[in-house]
Structure formats: C-alpha cells, structure tokens
Amino acid sequence: MITNMPDNQITLYIIKALKESKRKEFDAILDELQPYDVARIYGELPEKHKKRFLLYLNIDMLADLIEELSKTEQLDVLNRLGIERSGEVLDEMDNDDLASLLDDLSPEKITQLLSGMKKEESKAVQDIMNYPPETAGRLMTNRFVWIRDYYTVKEAVTKLKSFTDYAETINYLYVIDQYRKLVGVVSYRDILMAEADAVVRNIMYERVISVSVDTDQEEVAMLIQRYDFMAIPAVNEENVLMGIITVDDIIDVVIQEANEDIEKLSASGKSIDFETRAYVAAYRRLPWLILLLLIGILSGSIISTYQETLKEIVALAFFIPMISGMTGNTGTQSLAVVVRGLVSNDINKRVITKLVLRELGVGVIIGITCGILISLIAFIWQGNLMIGLVVGMSLLLTLIIGTLAGTVIPLILYRLQIDPAIASGPLITTLNDIFSLLTYFGIATLFLHHIQ
Amino acid sequence: MITNMPDNQITLYIIKALKESKRKEFDAILDELQPYDVARIYGELPEKHKKRFLLYLNIDMLADLIEELSKTEQLDVLNRLGIERSGEVLDEMDNDDLASLLDDLSPEKITQLLSGMKKEESKAVQDIMNYPPETAGRLMTNRFVWIRDYYTVKEAVTKLKSFTDYAETINYLYVIDQYRKLVGVVSYRDILMAEADAVVRNIMYERVISVSVDTDQEEVAMLIQRYDFMAIPAVNEENVLMGIITVDDIIDVVIQEANEDIEKLSASGKSIDFETRAYVAAYRRLPWLILLLLIGILSGSIISTYQETLKEIVALAFFIPMISGMTGNTGTQSLAVVVRGLVSNDINKRVITKLVLRELGVGVIIGITCGILISLIAFIWQGNLMIGLVVGMSLLLTLIIGTLAGTVIPLILYRLQIDPAIASGPLITTLNDIFSLLTYFGIATLFLHHIQ
Incomplete structure (x- = not known):
C-alpha cells in the first residue's frame, strides 16, 4: 500500500491510524518500514501521538527503533516504556549498541536499566563494557550463529533455522570445538552444496581470519576492508570465540576515524558536529x-x-x-x-x-x-x-x-x-x-x- | 596444515611446492588462503616462480587474485596469461572491478582485452563503463541472484542453489516482475521460514530502498550506512533492476571520499599516496x-x-x-x-x-x-x-x-x-x-x- 508513497505522506498515514486506533493498518505500514524510517517518523510525530505509537510497536520493533536514536532520545523512549517493557527491549537490543548507550550513564542509572533485563543478557552487556573503548570487544555482538565442529550439515541447518533472527546479518557460520575455541568457518554456500550427513569439520575452512577482543577498531576496519568480509570473529587470548563484528559497524568506524583524522589535522577540536552547543x-x-x-x-x-x-x-x-x-x-x-x-x-x-x-x-x-x-x-x-x-x-x-x-x-x-x-x-x-x-x-x- | 603458520612461512611453503612441482600440496595451501593473501604472496614470489604460480591457479582464483592487484600488476598478469586464458579470467571478474581496470586504457588495449571475452560479459562491462565515474552504475555488479515475483519459495531455493557462487555476497534476494522491474526483496531468512509452495510475491517486502544508476556514490554510501544494508539495488529510470552495490565496495567509497575531503582541506593535491612519484x-x-x-x-x-x-x-x-x-x-x-x-x-x-x-x-x-x-x-x-x-x-x-x-x-x-x-x-x-x-x-x- 505504502510502497511508493513519499515519506511525509507515510507519517500522515500513521498519525491517522493512531488517531483512529486502527492497529491493523498501523502494523501493515510498519511492517514495510526500515528501522531508520521508523525512527525518523517517531521524531516527526506530534507529542500526543508518541505514547500510542510506542504502545503499538512490538518488542523487536522497539529495539530496532532505539538503536537508531540519539542517546537522549533513547533514554526518553525507555522512560516512556516503563521498567518491565524497557527490560524486554534492552534484552532484544544488540549488545554493542546497548553498551554504548550505557557508556556515560551514572552507575545508578545503569543498575536501574539493567535490573529489568534477563540475567544472561545483562551479564553479556556488562562484559562488553569492560573492554576499553575503540576495541574489537566493544564493537562485537553475541547475536550470531555458531556451530560445533562435530555437527553434521543437517544439524547445522537445523540450528540455523532456529536462529533465523540472528542469521540475517551475515552468511557464514563460525565453527567452535568442545572448548568453544574458534576452529573454522563455513559459508551458507558450503552448507547448501554439501551432503546432509557431511561433518562440518570436514567441509569448513580452517584458516579463519580473526581479531583479538582488544584489537584496535581501526585495525579491525582495515582487515574487513582488505578481505571484503561481511563480518570478522573476535576471540580471547585462548582463541575462544567471544563475538563477531559486522561490516555495518565497521562503516561507522571508518567514518568516525576519518572524521577524527580531519578534526586533528584541522585542529578543529574533538567531536564537534552540528548538534554541539x-x-x-x-x-x-x-x-x-x-x-x-x-x-x-x-x-x-x-x-x-x-x-x-x-x-x-x-x-x-x-x-x-x-x-x-x-x-x-x-x-x-x-x-x-x-x-x-x-x-x-x-x-x-x-x-x-x-x-x-x-x-x-x-x-x-x-x-x-x-x-x-x-x-x-x-x-x-x-x-x-x-x-x-x-x-x-x-x-x-x-x-x-x-x-x-x-x-x-x-x-x-x-x-x-x-x-x-x-x-x-x-x-x-x-x-x-x-x-x-x-x-x-x-x-x-x-x-x-x-x-x- | 597451514592454519596457524605465519605469513612468510606460507610463502616459503608455496615456493617449495612450486619448485618440486607438487601441484596437490600447492592446491591444498591455496584452498585455505584469502584472495588478499594470494595477492600478497604473488607479489613476494621471486620472478622465476611467478609463471608456474599463475599456471597452477584456476580461473576463479586468477580472477580473485587480479581483483586485489594494482592496475600495472593486473595488466602484467593478464599479459602473462595469454589472450585465451586472460579472456576466461576477465569473464569471471566482477564487472565493476573490470570496468575500473579498463578505465584509463587506450581504446586498442581495451578492444584487445575484451576480444578474448564472452560476448555477453564484454557487453556487460562496456555498459558499466558508460556510466559517469563515481556513480552507482560504476559500482554495481551483475553477480547476484534475482527471482521473479511469481516464483514459489521452492523455485527460489532451486535458483539460489544453482547460483551459489553469486549467492555468497549477500543474504537477500531481489524480486522482479515480468518487465524486469524491481518490485520487492526477500531475505534468506524469509525463505527459510516460509512454506515451500508459498509465492514470493506474498512474502516479499515491497518497499525496497533502491538507488538510481546515476546516483552519486557518496549518496549510495550514506543510504547503506543509514540502513545498515549489506547491499542496495540499482535501477534505471523505468525501475528496471540493473545491478546491486555491495557494502564492501561502499567501504572503499567511504575511505576514498574521506581521503578526498582531507586532500582538499589540506590542499595536498589530488590522489597523492605513498606510490606517487x-x-x-x-x-x-x-x-x-x-x-x-x-x-x-x-x-x-x-x-x-x-x-x-x-x-x-x-x-x-x-x-x-x-x-x-x-x-x-x-x-x-x-x-x-x-x-x-x-x-x-x-x-x-x-x-x-x-x-x-x-x-x-x-x-x-x-x-x-x-x-x-x-x-x-x-x-x-x-x-x-x-x-x-x-x-x-x-x-x-x-x-x-x-x-x-x-x-x-x-x-x-x-x-x-x-x-x-x-x-x-x-x-x-x-x-x-x-x-x-x-x-x-x-x-x-x-x-x-x-x-x-
């Protein structure tokens, strides 16, 4: 319905659906929108419609929305959601995005936000926050599919299907052994081509290019660029797979690093953008x-x-x-x-x-x-x-x-x-x-x- | 075997395999290497081993290798391959990479290189070269899988399997109608989740974010960054799908544009790098x-x-x-x-x-x-x-x-x-x-x- 509609008309449509409490129409529109657009529309909504807008979004969509917002807006939305729902949303967010949201907050505020979350999710975020800024550890996500080296191709596909949500970002699977050490990588393509009963260990690439969790983000970017990867795995000093870093985060790193170089070369002062007072x-x-x-x-x-x-x-x-x-x-x-x-x-x-x-x-x-x-x-x-x-x-x-x-x-x-x-x-x-x-x-x- | 070997030792291993004409060992090593590494090793090889190295590589690997080299090196390798084999390699290369290789060559040289290629491939490249530099048309590749909107999920999977080579780069499929117009997009995830006899038209997203073939590359980069896409489709003025632009090319664009800004701001002159005389x-x-x-x-x-x-x-x-x-x-x-x-x-x-x-x-x-x-x-x-x-x-x-x-x-x-x-x-x-x-x-x- 909204396929070829200009942006501002979509916003009007959404306002209409909210006014008339037409949940179905609302869902139909939202279903076709990208997170960036949802965030843009949320920003354009009159104050009085924001509450219902947030109410109508499901947890997945809320997590997507929040990842697109600035820090102040993020906190504002979480406040509006209330402790329980915001906990669910935080559970759903990418760990690296959540970590950078929490980054400069007061310890009380952090505790408050984490308190609504599942134990394992809040622990995962706190782990990420322990890595120094601008390292691989800070960029990595735990939302990805890993498989064991003794899986058959069929088992790998089953696992892939049950984690389709995570599987969307990249198209290779990282392989770990019984000690959770990174031992290989297979592409979806390898999986498609192989026999169902083939063992992953035998079809995987063993020479995995990986980074250490404390590798500088600039070096991570260089590797991803050099190898044209969609993602790169991050391991600890024992080669245990800790997370993956995806190319979309790397684009942001490349832009950030270039801006930093320009700022320094022109001595224009650190991180001044259009919003700075x-x-x-x-x-x-x-x-x-x-x-x-x-x-x-x-x-x-x-x-x-x-x-x-x-x-x-x-x-x-x-x-x-x-x-x-x-x-x-x-x-x-x-x-x-x-x-x-x-x-x-x-x-x-x-x-x-x-x-x-x-x-x-x-x-x-x-x-x-x-x-x-x-x-x-x-x-x-x-x-x-x-x-x-x-x-x-x-x-x-x-x-x-x-x-x-x-x-x-x-x-x-x-x-x-x-x-x-x-x-x-x-x-x-x-x-x-x-x-x-x-x-x-x-x-x-x-x-x-x-x-x- | 070479999984944890340092780079220079791998090179020595390859030289040994070449010296002793051990094709099998050579293939086993090469199989584990990334194109960037193959190119690095080729650069490090003593002159006398280069010929056999190129002889041992298959067409796919040669295409991968060439895409990593500088222009002078590319022409040198193509020369060494001879007209027939270089034609096959050029057929295999990504169109956008080939277009930028041909970019500044003399018309005679271009004709000579294209003459060894398949008709349809050489036409595709010439089409790309007609777009102005730094536009979407120049960046796009025709190596991707499209499906028709009337396909069933099963048919889509069959097509995907027969084009696994292309399917590796991204994980969504662009959907076109009978006029080859872009009408939708489905992710691999959607395909995995859907029933085998579901029709693609009914499960696809219709609101596809696309660019025009003459969109400036900086704008393409902004869209990919904004939406965290792995690729974006490029269409002509009739909305006919012409190609896709993948995120790895966009990283190069982002770096190039940042360098250009820095060059201009510091008035350091256009494109001076470490190699410039x-x-x-x-x-x-x-x-x-x-x-x-x-x-x-x-x-x-x-x-x-x-x-x-x-x-x-x-x-x-x-x-x-x-x-x-x-x-x-x-x-x-x-x-x-x-x-x-x-x-x-x-x-x-x-x-x-x-x-x-x-x-x-x-x-x-x-x-x-x-x-x-x-x-x-x-x-x-x-x-x-x-x-x-x-x-x-x-x-x-x-x-x-x-x-x-x-x-x-x-x-x-x-x-x-x-x-x-x-x-x-x-x-x-x-x-x-x-x-x-x-x-x-x-x-x-x-x-x-x-x-x-």
Missing part, C-alpha cells in the same frame, strides 16, 4: 587556539630580535605572511599524505625510506619553482635585487625543510606509538613557523651586513 | 602553492600600504604571524566541521540557521578569550597599553569573522553545487588573510592618529 565547541577548540597564540608570540619574539634589520628595510615585513603561510602549508600537505597513508599501508623501513626521499624530491622541486617565482616578483615589485634574492632563497630553504618536517615528524611519532595526526599539527606548525622566520631574517641580516 | 606529487601540489604565493603577495601589498604606520611602530610586525595564523586556523576549524557535517546530515534552512548562529557564538567566545589574553601579553611584553589594545581588538574581530567565513562560505558553495571542500580552502585563506591584515593595520593606524 556553542560554548562546548568553543571550549574544545580553545586549547589549540591558545597554543597557536603562544606560538604566535614566539614567532613575534623571533621577529623582534631582528628588529634592527626590519627597521632598515621595512619591506621585509611584507613577505612575512607569505613565507610562514607557505611553509606551514607544505608541512600540512605532507602531513596529510602520511596520516592517510598510514591508514591503508603496512609500514616498514623500505616504505619509509622511499617516502622520505620522495618528499625530499617534492620539497626541492616546489622550493626551486616557488623560489625563482618569488625572487622575480619581489625584484620587480620592490625594484631591489637583494630583496628578491633574500626572499627567494629563504623560500627555497623553508619549503624543503617544511616538506621534510611534515613527513618525518609524523613517522617518528607513529614509531613512538603517538597518534601522528594529533601531535603533528601543533608540532609542525611551531617548528615550521620558527624555522621559516629564523631562515628569512637570518638570511636577510647576513646579506645586509654583506652589502654594508 | 616525486615530480607527479610536486606537479599536483604546485597549483595550490603558487596560488598561496600570490595570496601572500596580496597580503604583502596590504602591509605595504600601511608602511608608514609600520615604520613608526615596528613592533606591529611582531604580531603579523599570530593574527593571520589564528584567523586562518579558526576558518579551517569551522570549515572542517561543515564539510564533514555535510557527509552525514540532511541540510535544510533550520539546520543552517542553527549552525551559523552556533559558530557566531563560538567566534564571540574564542574572540573575547583570545583577545583579552593577547592584550595582556602584548601590554606586558611591549610595555605599551595602546599596542595591547590594538592587537587584542584586532584579534577579537578577526576571530569572529574568520569563524563565520569558515561556516558561511562552504554552505553557500554547497548550495551552488560546488564542492565546499575544494573551493573553500583557498577562498577562506585569502579572505581571512586579507581581512585580518586590513583589520589589524586599520585599527592600528586609527589609534595612532587618535594619539597624535
């Missing part, structure tokens, strides 16, 4: 701005030590923004290449040497090009050959050093296990600023003395 | 650097118009790097928030108004904080209240304007359908540089006159 956003950005301010003062004090030179030739001041701007920019260009390259490359000595030499080459090429160009412009503009030469030579040098700094510093930090994106920005800016001004005024002063 | 990288970065150089000259000429002021108070020069650096940085901070926000938010008037007001708030807060701070520092350092006030007031103003420029300009460009990331960087830098220097020297000159 002004004072929070300002508070998050200020540390970096104040640091920049102090760096600015440092640059200023370098200039001040050369004020005699500057007094003699005021024209030197005209080129300050250009030189520091360009040095800073080459540094950032190299930094961005390195930071993003680290996402998808295996790093070894050969790769590093090649990269550093390449960037040195880049620095020399752009240094010579821009150096010659600015020499000519400065000479024509100021009618003074010496100024042209000073500016050009300074730019040549600072561009080479800027490029190298932008390459080498993040690589060193990476080796020291410090996130290159966050640490390099300020470091490179500072060093490049200081270095470019010292070079520029140093060369200028030298040449002035030479002339005199 | 120095002169190519320099060539790609130079346009932006030369633009920056000209902007720098413009800034310099602004300073030069105020050289009388500067001569009187040389100390004003000390604060030039700080003011232009900080204004530029606040602009970039806002820009990054907007550019990444556009990836995952629906944009409307309400959102925009809220965002602009928020950033105005941020600008005021950081402006006041940093303004007061620098006033004090400048006063203490220079022992001159007037300089402190001039610098502080300038910074207050430029930070507010910098923040607003970084927010409003990308939004305007987005409205004009220009990519905000690429166009805003240079624009914001220029405007902020010019504006900050004008403000700074303007205020300074004004106050100087006032004193005199």
